[in-house]
Amino acid sequence: MNETRPSILNKDQFKLLHDLVDKVAERQLRDFGKINSELKDDGTLITSCDRWSDNFIVDGVNTITNKQEGVLSEEGSKLVPSSKAYWIVDPLDGTTNFAAGIPFWAISIARFVDGNPETAILDIPALQKRVVAIKGQGVWVNNKQINPRDTNLSKSDCVSVCSRSISVLQKQPKKRFPGKIRLLGVSSLNMLSVAIGQTFGALEATPKIWDLAASWLILQELGCSIKWLDNPPTSVQVGEDLSAVNFPLIAADCEQDLERLIPWGNILMQ
Template structure:
């Protein structure tokens, strides 16, 4: 897998984009009739529905037909062939709470990790008809057009999207919000980390931070930000199953944001 030429990775990317679009259509159909969905609770503010599971099953089935030797790690169905050199990391619906309550800020997120290296990333927002995609070394795109991070240099003009997880103390989140606002930097919390990263790659936000983020929420967006010219922290293989803190931002704001959110303080 590591010897694949860029054109072969591009072929994989195009094939995966088609599968993700199909999953997005299925999710959008469920979204239109969400009041009929059965819903389970996985934890505090953590919901899952049959729509999540059906979309993940569609993605795994489609990609496994095309690439039968690959592995899979999904939020809802767990691992399949996890020792493969190439592993697709899947969040079938990121922003499930938004999805189930009618807020049109959610997406399908799929990334490909090859021998621990983030290689492909696709994030699809069906409600906005926006497909974000990236290949390592090939740039980042929105509906086929190149995108780049904002390039903002002044924190008093910046907007940082932040996520929250009950896997970390509430006080850490509160401190980050207080520090950003005290520095004159605006913040947003919108309920989909994958879209927060995609919007950072597209220059709509100037950064994204979350104290703990699972791999299926993060890997596609991290690659998008990197390929759009931004900075992100490293994402080691161990984090595929354990998750980690995530910071992604335009280059000039890295040190400022690190300081305000006390990046790395809970590692």
């Protein structure tokens, strides 16, 4: 007998989720610029605020779901949960910015059902901006729903790239890049910039599942295009350890702009 598909979050669960993010954002703003960072084994930075935020969010999600849905998080378990619905958490995406006193980082939380994002919250504490996406229902910024067509009213000529993607310019020094480059230093917000029309595309060389989980759904709901440059995250298996798995991608506001960036994505993967 087939397992019943999990229902979407109800109003009470959404309220608890928003309250949870409010408390994490408040703590992060309080700690911003006041704590030291250290290196993790993979060479990335971490702070005590990352650890606190991760534990607080995971505990909060367990309360919201009565521990019926698994959680994969950057600072916690990185195994794909066995539950039909599960959550993917990046408690503080942009720790380097956070630790350096640059007010640009995000809290990323996404609920997955059948291996695809179904609900997402991406909060930018320093900008007091919260983006919510629900599969098949759309995207809201600070409780105001976005019309996908509005994001393209003012056409951007910028492309977000991650620090590792900048290598494409070194590989093709004589070839003109199709946009003005922007390095935001936060993977989830690089992708969000495409979704809300700040850039027309993004190149991400080494995003982990927690970097892209929430932005993935936001991009989808706003009609943007994504090309996975290697195995897509839909291919992950229950119990798989994603701690060292990257999902390189190109995101673009439309298929035409995606085609402009594909040659650079191919260079990136060489």
